[in-house]
Structure formats: structure tokens, C-alpha cells
Amino acid sequence: MGKVHSQAYIKTDGKLLQTLDGAKLDKGGVERSPVMGSTGLHGYSEVKKPGMLTCEISLAQGTSLAEIEKITDATVTYEADTGQTYVIRHAFVTKTLTVQAGEGGKVAVEFCGDPAEEMLS
Template sequence: MSGQVTGIATIRVDGVEFPTERGATLNPGGVNRTTRMAGKRVFYNEEPVAATLQCTVLHTAEVDPIDLNTIKNATVLVECDNGQDYMLSGAFVTETAEVNTGEGQVRLNMAARRCERI
């Protein structure tokens, strides 16, 4: 077993690599469980959670926030430097891409139908 933890992730949307900063957040989705009590007995119910990706893209001449806003039904690859890679299928932008001109960044939030390790 390797001792390396993820430090850098490469993000590609439909084969195009985005210049992203460190600190992207991938939630592979699944279910949230809420505890329910009946006397001293413990139960739970489940609520599905969509796979999500949040990242900061550098606002270069090649990155157009208007184009980012049109992303839907995309395939997104998240390639981690520890060797684990994930694919989001049917991915789409959940909020309009916001440009921070002071930092030269665009916030990009996406969700997907599913996420799988590849």
C-alpha cells in the first residue's frame, strides 16, 4: 500500500483538461442516513445524494464562463495523483459560473447522475 494522499487532481470535461487550482471537492454521492428513534430502538431512513464536484478554474483566455454554464450531460474525469480516478456521468453545471476578477478564478459547481471509480 502506498503512503501517498491526494494532493493534485486533474479535471477533464468531455476530454478537455481544465486548469483547476488545488482543493477541488468530489462527493461521489450515495445516501445520507437519518437516525430515527422509537423508544430505545434505533432506526434510520435514507435519502439519495447526487454526486457533486466543486472546483476553482483559472480564468485564462481559453476559459469562457458562458461556455462553462452550458455544460450538461458531460463526462467528467477526476484523476487524482494517488492513482485513484473517478468518472462522473451525465454531469451538469448546477450554478452559474462566477468570475472572481481579483483572483483570476471561476467557481464551477457540478452534479452528475452517477460517479464511479475507474
């Protein structure tokens, strides 16, 4: 059996973030919805969705929440420990940051940008 994904490494403009387990990537792209009519299924419609990445970082010495909140027009990279890499371009932080004491000083961060591109090697 082969290895399955368990760890993700998140970078913003090449800088590795100190993330906790549980990062989540919604690669975005085209989402399709059925279009129903009185005669049955007519087809589907498409809506474009942005790429979204949510993660928790540790609040460590030297971590600046103000700097993280200022992130705009960044390249955010999601690297899986199984070799897949996804890149969200023109990403920005969507929400203000909240710190949770204990367990690594959790800070939830959400990035939004262009749909994620899978980098093929």
C-alpha cells in the same frame, strides 16, 4: 510511507480544465439517517444523493465562461494524483459563474450528476 492525495485533475468529456488547488468531490450515493422512536433506535432510512464536484478554474485567454455554463449531460472525471479516478456521468453545471480577479482569475464551478463511480484498474 506512501504518497497521499494532493492534486486533482478535472476533465469534462475528456477535456482537461485549468483547475486551481482545492477541488472537492462528494461522490454521492446512499446517505443513511437514523430513525429514532419511543423505544429507541428502530433502524435507518436511506436517501439517494447525486455526485457533486466543486472546483475553481483559472480565467485564461481563450476560456469561455458561456461555454462552461452550458455544460449539460457531460462526463466529469476527477483524477487523483494517487491513482484513483472517479467519474460522474450526466453531469451539469449548477450555478452561474462568478469571476474573482487576481490569483489566477478564480472562477468557482459546481458540477452535479449521477453518483460518482470509482474506476478500478
